[in-house]
Amino acid sequence: MVERQRTILLSLRQITEEVRAQVSFENKISLLVERIRATTGADCCSLYLTDALGQYLRLAATDGLSQAAVGKATLKLGEGLVGYVGLKQELLDLADAPSHPNFKYLPEVGEDEYCSFLGVPVVNLGKLSGVLVVQSRERLRFGELEESFMVTLAAQVASIIANYRAESSENAVKRYRGEHGSGGIAIAKAVVWQAGVSLDDLQILYSDDPQLQQELFHQCIFQLQTEMDRAALEMEEKQKKQAAFGYMSGYGRLLDDTSFQDEVDNEIVRRNLTAPSAIKVVVQQRLEQVNREDEQDKYFDLRDFAQVLVSRLLNTEQLHQTHQDSPIVLVSRSFPAAIVAQLSKERIAGFVAVDSGVSSHTAVLARDLGIPSVIGVQLDLNTVDGHDIIVNGQTAEVLVDPSPSVALEYGQLESQSREQADLYSKERFEKGVTLDGSRIFIELNAGLSHDAVAELPQQTDGIGLYRTEIAFMLSEGFPLEQTQYEWYVKLLRQYSKLPVTMRTLDVGGDKDLSYLPIREQNPALGWRGVRITLDQPQILKTQLHAMLRAHAECGNLQVMVPMVSRLEEAQAVRQIFDECFEELQQSLDRELAKPKFGLMLEVPSVVYLLEELAGLCDFFSIGSNDLISYLLAVDRNNPKVTRFYDPFHPAVVRCLGYLNRKSRELGREIVVCGEMAGSPLGALLLLSLGYERLSMNYSEMGRVRYLVRRVSLPELREVGERAVQGGSCEQIRSLYLTYAHSQGLDRIIELAEQSAK
Ligand code: PEP
Ligand code: MG
Numbered sequence: 001m002v003e004r005q006r007t008i009l010l011s012l013r014q015i016t017e018e019v020r021a022q023v024s025f026e027n028k029i030s031l032l033v034e035r036i037r038a039t040t041g042a043d044c045c046s047l048y049l050t051d052a053l054g055q056y057l058r059l060a061a062t063d064g065l066s067q068a069a070v071g072k073a074t075l076k077l078g079e080g081l082v083g084y085v086g087l088k089q090e091l092l093d094l095a096d097a098p099s100h101p102n103f104k105y106l107p108e109v110g111e112d113e114y115c116s117f118l119g120v121p122v123v124n125l126g127k128l129s130g131v132l133v134v135q136s137r138e139r140l141r142f143g144e145l146e147e148s149f150m151v152t153l154a155a156q157v158a159s160i161i162a163n164y165r166a167e168s169s170e171n172a173v174k175r176y177r178g179e180h181g182s183g184g185i186a187i188a189k190a191v192v193w194q195a196g197v198s199l200d201d202l203q204i205l206y207s208d209d210p211q212l213q214q215e216l217f218h219q220c221i222f223q224l225q226t227e228m229d230r231a232a233l234e235m236e237e238k239q240k241k242q243a244a245f246g247y248m249s250g251y252g253r254l255l256d257d258t259s260f261q262d263e264v265d266n267e268i269v270r271r272n273l274t275a276p277s278a279i280k281v282v283v284q285q286r287l288e289q290v291n292r293e294d295e296q297d298k299y300f301d302l303r304d305f306a307q308v309l310v311s312r313l314l315n316t317e318q319l320h321q322t323h324q325d326s327p328i329v330l331v332s333r334s335f336p337a338a339i340v341a342q343l344s345k346e347r348i349a350g351f352v353a354v355d356s357g358v359s360s361h362t363a364v365l366a367r368d369l370g371i372p373s374v375i376g377v378q379l380d381l382n383t384v385d386g387h388d389i390i391v392n393g394q395t396a397e398v399l400v401d402p403s404p405s406v407a408l409e410y411g412q413l414e415s416q417s418r419e420q421a422d423l424y425s426k427e428r429f430e431k432g433v434t435l436d437g438s439r440i441f442i443e444l445n446a447g448l449s450h451d452a453v454a455e456l457p458q459q460t461d462g463i464g465l466y467r468t469e470i471a472f473m474l475s476e477g478f479p480l481e482q483t484q485y486e487w488y489v490k491l492l493r494q495y496s497k498l499p500v501t502m503r504t505l506d507v508g509g510d511k512d513l514s515y516l517p518i519r520e521q522n523p524a525l526g527w528r529g530v531r532i533t534l535d536q537p538q539i540l541k542t543q544l545h546a547m548l549r550a551h552a553e554c555g556n557l558q559v560m561v562p563m564v565s566r567l568e569e570a571q572a573v574r575q576i577f578d579e580c581f582e583e584l585q586q587s588l589d590r591e592l593a594k595p596k597f598g599l600m601l602e603v604p605s606v607v608y609l610l611e612e613l614a615g616l617c618d619f620f621s622i623g624s625n626d627l628i629s630y631l632l633a634v635d636r637n638n639p640k641v642t643r644f645y646d647p648f649h650p651a652v653v654r655c656l657g658y659l660n661r662k663s664r665e666l667g668r669e670i671v672v673c674g675e676m677a678g679s680p681l682g683a684l685l686l687l688s689l690g691y692e693r694l695s696m697n698y699s700e701m702g703r704v705r706y707l708v709r710r711v712s713l714p715e716l717r718e719v720g721e722r723a724v725q726g727g728s729c730e731q732i733r734s735l736y737l738t739y740a741h742s743q744g745l746d747r748i749i750e751l752a753e754q755s756a757k
Contacts, residue, residue, distance in 0.1 A: 179376030181396030186350030294517030424702030464695020529563025624674025688720030
């Protein structure tokens with residue numbers, strides 16, 4: 001045994017050195033499998049590698065199986081023993097492989113004669129890159145020594161594969177990670193928008209005809225105004241009034257700003273400047289007054305606007321005329337609202353922005369309307385124009401010049417998602433009723449998207465979360481009560497037969513208002529949500545007055561409060577809410593039905609305060625995005641730790657199970673409005689734990705409804721009982737994967753998981 005151990009150790013070193021000495025990757029892996037087979041005394045050794053999306057394992061080298069199967073024999077992750085090792089990322093040592101339930105016979109590889117099987121996952125930085133396998137005719141487990149030999153070699157192989165992938169042209173896709181992403185996948189040509197002339201580079205020039213310069217300037221303003229009006233009208237016709245308002249607000253307000261026009265006129269006359277030079281002078285003075293860090297939206301709007309004007313005046317504006325008829329991915333430093341307004345909206349497949357002002361108007365709109373977008377991507381604008389680009393809003397990744405095989409895989413994913421969407425669309429007016437007849441309420445999370453498609457009210461059981469902060473973000477300053485009333489009454493009327501849950505202003509954290517800049521070391525734990533509105537009660541009172549006035553007309557309002565972490569906060573907001581309601585009844589001199597009042601469960605402290613909180617509210621709503629982040633101490637926008645953000649973490653599952661059980665005991669309704677409610681596997685988990693109300697983005701409603709209508713609640717409840725006992729994310733997740741498989745729902749789950757990879 002000791003002798004054998006020594007031989008194996010020696011071989012390990014030799015194999016590693018010999019393999020590294022090979023130049024080509026193919027030679028490296030061929031030599032590797034040959035040497036491993038010889039050292040272990042096995043009859044066969046093979047290496048399977050993952051494909052670009054990590055969904056399949058393909059035979060890459062073998063000593064013992066058919067050479068004709070190399071590059072062809074493919075197993076899906078989870079399929080066969082190799083797929084099983086890959087999926088579980090666990091070693092499997094079997095004396096009698098064909099008797100294992102996961103065994104799959106692949107006639108083309110010629111493994112009929114082999115009986116024993118030892119497979120180890122090849123993992124690099126937590127990500128599967130392949131599976132290494134030895135097989136023998138003899139019915140005998142390989143044993144500990146071979147296992148540890150294979151595990152050690154697999155670690156070496158992982159780094160060889162990683163190096164190869166980094167270098168190989170097949171994978172020399174330029175991959176960029178952004179700070180924030182939203183929406184699904186877009187694949188198209190990149191069109192870069194940059195102002196033709198940079199303000200900084202513009203030379204100050206003088207003219208002896210100020211009248212002509214003024215005329216040119218006003219003509220340019222007029223022309224832009226007309227274009228914007230036309231674009232706004234087009235959008236209104238498509239029932240996207242709110243969206244139109246969003247696209248226009250930044251530039252529209254500058255175009256209508258007569259003081260800006262007066263200042264430019266003044267500079268032209270007073271200093272004999274040309275129109276572009278006068279614009280530069282005025283805008284630079286204005287930019288100096290704006291704090292670039294704190295007022296990003298305002299800063300970029302002003303700078304982009306000036307560059308559009310100057311470029312037009314110099315006739316060098318280079319809005320690209322290429323690819324005019326096919327969809328494009330618009331890439332720019334920040335999102336230029338005026339340029340977006342000039343393009344046909346149907347043609348914008350995705351957005352990519354270099355600057356990271358996530359609350360800028362178009363970014364908010366893209367997120368809400370479900371346009372794939374990635375923000376805060378460090379890519380060089382000079383190198384991507386006209387190149388193929390893939391935007392994955394789910395992973396906040398951008399791929400430039402993907403190799404044909406990568407493009408093909410993403411393309412398939414995109415078209416499969418579209419096909420799936422068509423399938424869901426057939427049932428869009430059906431109710432969420434499970435196979436056993438239980439009613440599941442599918443509600444909408446909205447900011448602007450409640451306007452996005454016609455007949456949306458007929459497709460939902462209500463608005464489970466209306467994010468009022470989106471409309472606040474699109475305003476120049478805190479909106480007046482009357483303005484807010486108009487927003488709210490419109491929404492309540494639009495969804496008149498349904499409950500509409502409006503959330504009081506939830507800013508701070510990653511949601512900033514340009515007119516309420518908050519700079520903090522640790523914003524997630526800082527001044528946000530109800531903490532702000534209680535410190536500035538006037539904001540809260542104005543908002544509640546506006547909401548309640550709208551309710552007095554329509555009667556379908558529900559109010560809820562975000563980020564509650566202390567009983568005192570809940571008491572204080574409840575008191576203000578009651579007072580506002582009383583004031584309204586007195587001023588109208590009539591009794592009104594009181595809107596339901598809810599509290600969001602997003603901070604772990606409230607899990608232990610449910611009894612007291614129940615005395616203060618009518619319902620609870622779980623903000624699972626924040627709750628999971630805080631429970632697991634994970635910022636899911638931080639690429640180093642996103643993989644630890646997991647709704648299937650045993651602590652999350654138990655917490656969610658408890659929240660549902662307890663709130664029912666307390667006689668309070670409970671909704672989940674975080675993103676897990678809209679993900680197929682997340683929805684299954686919630687249903688299994690007893691949740692009956694799920695609220696999600698409109699792009700996710702179809703697939704959740706489709707899923708709900710194909711599951712049995714009693715069966716799922718059994719799965720839920722096992723899940724709360726589970727000890728690991730993987731173990732719990734696999735319970736739901738198995739259930740989904742039993743109902744023929746694998747495809748939905750797969751597609752959702754793939755695009756999130
Ligand atoms: C949540 O935290 O799950 C939630 C719905 O709120 P937010 O708007 O912060 O995503
Ligand atoms: Mg939240």
